[in-house]
Amino acid sequence: MNKVVRARLCALVSRARSARRDAGMVTSEYAMGIVAAVAFAVVLYKVVTSGQVSAELQGIVKQALDAKV
Template identity: 55%
Template sequence: MNMHHNSRIASTTHSSLIHRARAALTRRFATIAGRDAGMSTVEYAVGTIAAAAFGAVLYTVVSGDSIPDALGGIIEQALNTSV
């Protein structure tokens, strides 16, 4: 009976340790996730601003006279090339 009693205590202690470890890990992951929750919003905002700035620069370059003239020259040269 003593051996059975000791194994039951060991089983209860083992179960308690697993429960406490699981609770500690759950709290740890919740803390980590809580700190990182706003990062995706900030990264999204910075990415949106960068994309808008890149679009503005690209529009300025393409709407200028130099790009259409250069593309026209390349196309004209390609059409006038003899095979």
């Protein structure tokens, strides 16, 4: 029984060590992630501030504020 427990523990430690080696991103991956996030934010900002979407959002907020309880 002791050998089985020891073997399982060694396997878990080995997996943890290999996962730690490849757990983070390198600088270029961070840069690409930031560029992608900024691009998505710009597109989302443009969509939300467009005339039609802005009018729809204002209508939804106005309807919610005028709701009778």
